[in-house]
Amino acid sequence: MAPSTAPYSTPWIPAPYGRACLGCSRAKCKCFYRSKGGRCERCCRLEIACEPAAGVRKSRTNAIRSAPSADARLERRLDGLVSLIQSQGANTPAATPETNNSPSVESNGQIPFDPPPEYSTPASPASAYQPDVAIDSTDATVELLRPVDPESSDTASLILGDMSIHGLTDRVAEEQLNTFRRSFLPNCPLFHLPPSLSAREFRQQKPFTWFVTMTLSAKQISQQFVMEDTIWRIISKRIVCEHLANLDLLIGLICFASWSHGFKKDKPFMTMLTQMAVSLAFELGLHKPSTNGAQRCKFWRHVPEQQQARRERTLEERRTILALFHLSSSTWTAYRKTEPMRWTAYMQECLQILSEQAESHLDAILVAEIKCQLIFHQAEPFATVQLSLDGTQQVPSTTLITALLRQLGEIRDALPDNIKSERTIQLYLCYAELSLKKHLIGEPKTSTQSIPENFQRLQNLDSALGSAERWLELLFDMPLSDLAGVNVEFCTQFLHCLAILFKLTIHKEPGWDMEEVRKRIDVMSVFDRSCEVLGEVPMAMGIVDAPGPRMGLLFRTTGVLRAVKTLFMAEMHGRLPQNVPQEQAAGDLDGGMDQGLDFSDELFQGLYEEPWLVDLFDSTWQGDFAQLVATEETSLLSTVKEDRNDVAKIIAVNFAMLMAGMNDAATGALIPYIQPSYNVGLLPVAILYLMSFSGWFLAAFTNVHIASRLGMGGTLVIGASIQFIAYALTFWKPPFLVFGSSFFFSGLCVAYLDAPVNTYVAHMRNSHRCLGVLHAAYGLGALLSPIAATMFATKTPYWHFFYLLMLLLTVGNIAWLSWSFRDGLFKSSDDADAEGAGDQLKAAFSQKSVWMISLFFFLYVGAEVTAGVRHSPPNIAGYVASGFWGGIMIGRILLADITHKIGGRRMVFIYILIGLGLQLVFWFVPDVAVDAIAISLLGFIIAPFFPVGVSVLTNILPRELHVAAIGFTATVGQAGSAAFPFLTGAIASKAGVAVLQPIMVTLLVGMFLCWGLIPRAKRN
Structure with a gap:
């Protein structure tokens, strides 16, 4: 019956005090009558009978004597509230088909939001979704709770419908359930799975947990991934969007999170699932005991008598909240993003009850593991507030660790023999012991320790090592089925x-x-x-x-x-x-x-x-x-560690190598113009290379000392400054004596540039690629330099103006190096003294591998520069040399990954053999075009030699010798660029340029032999 909507013209008059009708009196609201009599305004509006008050007002004394108790007053108030809601529900008109099929328009003209079809659920009575009201007379509080009898059957039917796309037969499901019992559950006993429970019964009781176990134990990995998508759909649709919550969903969520590593793609999601499970447990109220003395009634239903708010917790509920704590603790240990759940007195009660009423030996294992977690987490502060004044994390004291180890021993001794023999609990106890002892293996706080203190520290180290040994022994003794x-x-x-x-x-x-x-x-x-x-x-x-x-x-x-x-x-x-x-x-x-x-x-x-x-x-x-x-930033190796991602420094070191390549390759292209300009033969020209060699020789013994005092930035700026001096002595075509002496400075400066940048890049991530790019920059400089020198020599009468261009580029190089290495420039560390640098150099000289790689670099760089000096017409000699250096530049980029994947040692042998073939073609085919192609391919093939050599050197030598060793070998290698052109020029001045090809072949054969003498890797 719809309420009447007829207007009333007669005004409403408030009822006298104490004369309200029975309904308004119970509802504790003001009662209004019409002057003509009849029902009051509230009863007329609600279309209910208006009954007068049961009695008349009594005296205050009698009222005080007969005042109802607090429970009675709360019950009366609740009765009025229930009557109001029942009357409103009874008078609500039923929705018509048109109303269900078409959206209603609100007063503001907007259509209310309807969920999409994929998130819609079957219709159910409204009462199933209304909360219960719990009234605590002790605290005088009213709380909205989930129903006592939740719609578990409806939720189960929804989950079963979501899983229906996966047709698992009873036989397959039974096999996979046995696999889960045997291989998965003993490693993490999160719930009880009776041996007599069949897969069909398990599916009916807990469909979501059953589906998670089927996913984990599937034999086909592709099937696991398909079933994983269904699990995510259930989580997002049923738990997140529809707010469903029951014990089955919670246990399945805990189970899925515990084995989430099997489904991780790019980032782990265990932390997210753990927090979702914690929220679900709080929604179900499993984190606290039942409220005593509370009364409950339900909206939309008539409850004849009050019911108790909550029954006693079941053992399954207590086990589930403990399993959730276990999961949160494991998540913290694995990913350190969220702290474990706070341990409460109620959880301690659940732990005690589960220990006393264990349904299987797995319950005892779960109890023991949680006790271990509570112990070793005391030594690992969760929050970041556990920091000392200097911002470092506080280390637990030895006294605390000793006390925790004693408690751990008490837990082990209290375990029954059948539980103590379980491999799972042995592994867990051993790991708990190891996690405590790891705090004892730090560096001693003082350098001067007494003999007893030192002996105690060594005992702690040995004890930690013994725990790690026992854990690994237990691991390798596990059956393969348990490891799955x-x-x-x-x-x-x-x-x-x-x-x-x-x-x-x-x-x-x-x-x-x-x-x-x-x-x-x-x-x-x-x-x-x-x-x-x-x-x-x-x-x-x-x-x-x-x-x-x-x-x-x-x-x-x-x-x-x-x-x-x-x-x-x-x-x-x-x-x-x-x-x-x-x-x-x-x-x-x-x-x-x-x-x-x-x-x-x-x-x-x-x-x-x-x-x-x-x-x-x-x-x-x-x-x-x-x-x-x-270590201090000024230390060369420390600078690499601290600044390897600094783009400005990477650009600076590559540009420094480009300048080194331009310096080395220009001389060969300018020789045809230097000779007539100074009216000198091949022998004086060869002396230029000797002067350069002397600069390299000096740098081989002084490089490590300068680097230790000035740091990387200071060494590079000093090298670039010396390069400026060399070009300042050259660009104005000075006398030949001054011109020749400038080559000493050019060799010295390039050595000071070459060694630090090789050390820098050798310690970067993906160093094989970075070294290839670095030396490709050297090849680019060697490619551009002969072209630029040839253009100056052929297009202008002033070939020496090429060094003026180099002078201007050097100014930019000095400025860029000074800016990019401005932090700690020319600042040495406290322990960087001459004696320490000398010890590093001596230690490097004592290694056989250093001398073998140095000899290899000496021959390789000598062949590299000698190959750029070709007996070609002067107008094309620079272009032929540029083809050679262009091949080197391209080869160092393209061959880096191939060489690294196949193996640097093997590929160097192959490259040398190919280079010998190309050199023979160049020797016996007297054609300029063929020679140009062959020399370019030769540069392409031998390009990876230097980067591979530096990489092998860093893998062989200790880290503290890298600075001295790389600097020395690079310096000796670059010295070959001066020595062999000098020897070639001296021999060619007597025997002619025909000796160039035999010298190149000899160099390649010598490289092959030296590479074979470098220590090779041995298999364990």
């Missing part, structure tokens, strides 16, 4: 163990034998064995990878481990003990390095998302690696 179901936390523990073992392997401290650590447990051998074991798991379990570019977890993990192993090896080169021969150690390490790995930005971004790798460089670890990163 490892969760995110297990993977995090494995990687943390490797990181700690790596720290112990490179740790330097008096009394700590790194070589003994390597013999006891070699971290590189652990990588190799892990890759072998992971490769066997798919075959043993019958797991098939997806055909597309997206790979399954077991198939892509081996590649990640090989990449991390290569990064560890690159760092370990400089951490070997002094009693190990460098060549032998380098061979052992290089043998396991994967030269074919592509360290792309995607790989480094993925590794950056894993905090276990970032932890290697945190402030709490004060080992040599952290000290190296924190």
